[in-house]
Amino acid sequence: MAVPRDLMRAMLGFGAMLRASGLPVTTGALMDAVRALEVVDLMDRAQVYLALRTVLVSRMEEQPAFDRCFEAFWKFQADDGQGLDGLVAAVQPRGSEEEPPTGGLEGAQQKQAQIALEDWDEGEAQEGEPLEVPGQSDREVLMEHDFSTFPAEQLEEVARLTVQIAKRLARRVSRRRKPTRRGGVVDLRRSMRANLTRGEIIELRRRSRRRRKVRLVLLCDVSGSMDLYSRFLLQFLYALQNVFGRVETFTFATRLTRVSDLLRGPSYKSALRRLTEVRDWSGGTRIGDSLREFNQTWGHLVDRRTIVLLLSDGWDTGEPEVLAQEMLSLKRRAGRLIWLNPLLGNPSYEPLTRGMAAALPLVDHFAAAHNLASLRELAGHLTIR
Amino acid sequence: MRAEIKKIEEMMEAAEYVTDPAIAMSVHLAMTLKKPLLIEGHAGVGKTEVAKVMAKMLETNLIRLQCYEGLDAAQALYEWNYPKQLLHIKLEESTSHSLTEKEAAIFSPPFLIKRPLLQAISETGTPPVLLIDEIDRADEEFEAFLLEVLSEFQVTIPEIGTIKATQPPYVILTSNRIRELSDALRRRCLYLWIDFPGFEKEVRIVTRKVPGVNERLAREISRFMETVRTIRLAKVPGVAETLDWAQALTSLHADHLDEELVAETLGCVVKDAEDVKRLKRELATGGIARFVAAQS
Numbered sequence: 001m002a003v004p005r006d007l008m009r010a011m012l013g014f015g016a017m018l019r020a021s022g023l024p025v026t027t028g029a030l031m032d033a034v035r036a037l038e039v040v041d042l043m044d045r046a047q048v049y050l051a052l053r054t055v056l057v058s059r060m061e062e063q064p065a066f067d068r069c070f071e072a073f074w075k076f077q078a079d080d081g082q083g084l085d086g087l088v089a090a091v092q093p094r095g096s097e098e099e100p101p102t103g104g105l106e107g108a109q110q111k112q113a114q115i116a117l118e119d120w121d122e123g124e125a126q127e128g129e130p131l132e133v134p135g136q137s138d139r140e141v142l143m144e145h146d147f148s149t150f151p152a153e154q155l156e157e158v159a160r161l162t163v164q165i166a167k168r169l170a171r172r173v174s175r176r177r178k179p180t181r182r183g184g185v186v187d188l189r190r191s192m193r194a195n196l197t198r199g200e201i202i203e204l205r206r207r208s209r210r211r212r213k214v215r216l217v218l219l220c221d222v223s224g225s226m227d228l229y230s231r232f233l234l235q236f237l238y239a240l241q242n243v244f245g246r247v248e249t250f251t252f253a254t255r256l257t258r259v260s261d262l263l264r265g266p267s268y269k270s271a272l273r274r275l276t277e278v279r280d281w282s283g284g285t286r287i288g289d290s291l292r293e294f295n296q297t298w299g300h301l302v303d304r305r306t307i308v309l310l311l312s313d314g315w316d317t318g319e320p321e322v323l324a325q326e327m328l329s330l331k332r333r334a335g336r337l338i339w340l341n342p343l344l345g346n347p348s349y350e351p352l353t354r355g356m357a358a359a360l361p362l363v364d365h366f367a368a369a370h371n372l373a374s375l376r377e378l379a380g381h382l383t384i385r
Numbered sequence: 386m387r388a389e390i391k392k393i394e395e396m397m398e399a400a401e402y403v404t405d406p407a408i409a410m411s412v413h414l415a416m417t418l419k420k421p422l423l424i425e426g427h428a429g430v431g432k433t434e435v436a437k438v439m440a441k442m443l444e445t446n447l448i449r450l451q452c453y454e455g456l457d458a459a460q461a462l463y464e465w466n467y468p469k470q471l472l473h474i475k476l477e478e479s480t481s482h483s484l485t486e487k488e489a490a491i492f493s494p495p496f497l498i499k500r501p502l503l504q505a506i507s508e509t510g511t512p513p514v515l516l517i518d519e520i521d522r523a524d525e526e527f528e529a530f531l532l533e534v535l536s537e538f539q540v541t542i543p544e545i546g547t548i549k550a551t552q553p554p555y556v557i558l559t560s561n562r563i564r565e566l567s568d569a570l571r572r573r574c575l576y577l578w579i580d581f582p583g584f585e586k587e588v589r590i591v592t593r594k595v596p597g598v599n600e601r602l603a604r605e606i607s608r609f610m611e612t613v614r615t616i617r618l619a620k621v622p623g624v625a626e627t628l629d630w631a632q633a634l635t636s637l638h639a640d641h642l643d644e645e646l647v648a649e650t651l652g653c654v655v656k657d658a659e660d661v662k663r664l665k666r667e668l669a670t671g672g673i674a675r676f677v678a679a680q681s
Contacts, residue, residue, distance in 0.1 A: 024568060024572075026572060028572070029572065032418060032420065032575075035417075035418055036414050036417075036418060039389070039413070039414070039417045040390070040410075046406065047390070047406075047410070050406060050407050050410040050411075051410060051414060053407075053576075054407075054410055054411045054414050054575045054576060054577060055414065055418075055575055055576075057576050058423075058568075058571035058572065058574070058576045059425070059571065059576070060425060060578040063578070188467045189459065189464075189465070189467075192465065192467055192470065192471075304525055304564075304565065304567065331565070332565075332568060334565070335564065335565060336565075364565075
């Protein structure tokens with residue numbers, strides 16, 4: 001059995017392993033872990049595991065990573081090998097820095113993508129205010145219509161629904177109350193304070209509900225596999241960006257691009273034109289790397305008042321480990337993490353791609369986004385609680 | 386050392402709680418490390434029950450704070466008794482007491498209403514179990530406020546002064562994950578995820594909690610529930626539903642499941658209209674055999 005000092009050293013090593021796997025382990029927690037080990041049987045693997053898990057894991061999603069680390073840690077302790085340094089180095093995930101192939105092929109793809117965008121642009125019936133166009137009646141048919149076969153002129157229906165969603169978001173009101181001049185309910189506490197010297201309540205203080213500020217961060221996959229859906233998604237992003245003020249929009253395929261400013265403006269057509277500047281269209285997908293870039297550079301945009309909406313089919317050519325780790329870090333900060341997958345509309349689709357499987361346990365809501373009905377359903381999930 | 390955990394398991398079982406090593410371990414650590422324990426899991430897996438059983442086991446009071454949206458410090462900590470204060474001011478109108486004296490009088494302990502948190506802190510004798518139930522329903526502002534109380538176990542009331550707990554209470558927090566909790570709160574707590582029970586555990590729970598249920602029925606019910614939970618439902622049924630159902634079936638004097646019986650009592654298992662439809666469809670195609678198949 002290890003003496004406490006060895007225990008502390010072992011714990012520090014274990015903590016480093018956990019951190020390398022994305023668990024936010026503090027030194028305080030490691031001290032608690034040592035204390036916890038003092039009240040269990042150190043030779044009993046099951047007990048050591050449960051004790052460490054209770055102290056060091058702080059959300060269910062961290063458990064798979066914890067289990068992997070514990071496995072290595074226990075094996076190492078049992079083997080009594082050559083020092084903790086080796087162990088820690090061995091399990092540290094390698095950051096795959098490989099760049100996707102560049103050059104001729106990519107350039108060609110890019111050109112093609114640009115052409116595709118322009119075509120669609122031409123196909124649009126009218127310029128101007130797509131957000132305000134009155135809707136037509138054949139809604140039912142539209143609702144079931146898959147976006148991959150959506151005629152451009154029907155996109156106004158998408159816009160209308162998106163406007164509804166955005167308004168709904170903006171309307172969220174908190175049940176917490178703040179003091180107000182008039183209206184609202186009587187605030188007895190403040191009234192008492194204000195009237196203390198008078199012996200009776202003359203002036204009433206009131207309070208009313210405070211607006212809850214929700215922010216939206218959209219991360220949209222624009223890689224080749226998403227081409228069929230991109231036109232709908234763009235419309236969705238454009239409408240959200242312009243109706244609902246607090247939105248930040250990013251596109252990604254092999255790299256991340258912030259497009260909020262490009263989308264802003266009264267004309268959808270010129271927004272589209274500006275979007276063709278995004279160089280990533282129709283390339284491959286590296287979701288994990290793109291998310292890492294987002295977390296590092298734009299992480300401050302996400303807090304508990306933020307809904308993060310990821311639009312992607314989950315075809316990832318990067319490391320699933322990286323994706324899982326970045327998803328975890330995103331989830332830790334966001335109020336709600338929603339993944340919309342256009343492929344989910346197909347009844348025979350199973351989210352079995354490696355990337356999707358790694359990310360799935362970490363999302364709060366996983367839904368289809370291939371037709372209007374699925375969009376309508378989404379509205380119900382766009383709240384922090 | 387092992388013996389202590391074994392003992393907790395036994396005591397929990399004696400207090401009518403069907404436990405497992407993970408739950409016993411976290412209760413053991415919450416007690417020895419004196420740290421709050423955060424319990425997460427689906428609705429109806431017995432999170433709140435842990436706190437109740439702990440109180441029973443330790444023979445101490447259970448103080449419960451039910452969280453909801455809009456809950457604020459006044460409702461959780463303390464509130465002045467305004468009507469009583471007003472009345473007092475009225476009665477004092479004719480006396481010659483100075484304003485300071487009047488103020489001191491109405492902001493004193495007799496006019497203080499203790500809410501759960503203050504109650505838990507000011508309790509003398511054996512430390513109580515403080516249950517902060519469904520913390521995810523409260524706002525973040527409240528969560529932040531709670532951090533302060535939980536780390537210091539003291540409360541400052543401007544008019545009276547600081548009240549510090551002589552012995553900190555045992556704290557259990559539960560969350561259904563309606564909202565993500567802050568890292569700051571998680572860091573201060575031990576953590577336990579209670580999953581749906583496995584087959585054997587559920588059988589034990591049913592036989593334990595539903596008197597008169599026969600062995601075969603208990604096993605079939607548990608097997609059925611296990612299968613139901615693998616179907617994608619809007620509201621996955623928890624142990625509470627299992628027990629409701631077992632209760633209903635026993636009162637119908639059933640000793641095994643058949644198609645008709647299941648159809649009649651499906652409302653005990655799933656409570657969502659869409660889910661009922663879905664489950665009926667599954668039953669119609671696969672038959673009941675599919676649900677109780679993997680034979681016990």
